[in-house]
Amino acid sequence: MIEIFINGECRALPTIQTISDVVGALNLVPSMILIEHNGNALRRSEWSSTPVTHHDRLEILQVAAGG
Numbered sequence: 001m002i003e004i005f006i007n008g009e010c011r012a013l014p015t016i017q018t019i020s021d022v023v024g025a026l027n028l029v030p031s032m033i034l035i036e037h038n039g040n041a042l043r044r045s046e047w048s049s050t051p052v053t054h055h056d057r058l059e060i061l062q063v064a065a066g067g
Helices: 019-025 044-049
Strands: 002-006 009-013 033-037 040-042 057-062
Touching: 009 019, 019 033, 019 044, 040 044
Parallel strands: 002 057
Antiparallel strands: 002 009, 033 040, 033 057
């Protein structure tokens, strides 16, 4: 179990190793979100190779379309 902060809220997530794992565990649609990891904006191509460790901080922004 890893504790990380998502949008300022502490969350305990099991079997998380990468940003991609977090996206999957939270049932997020990858094409609809932007992620910042410990202050660094990530490209989607970096998610599967970016490790997540205890007390990392993620900011997840939902992209919304509209007019």
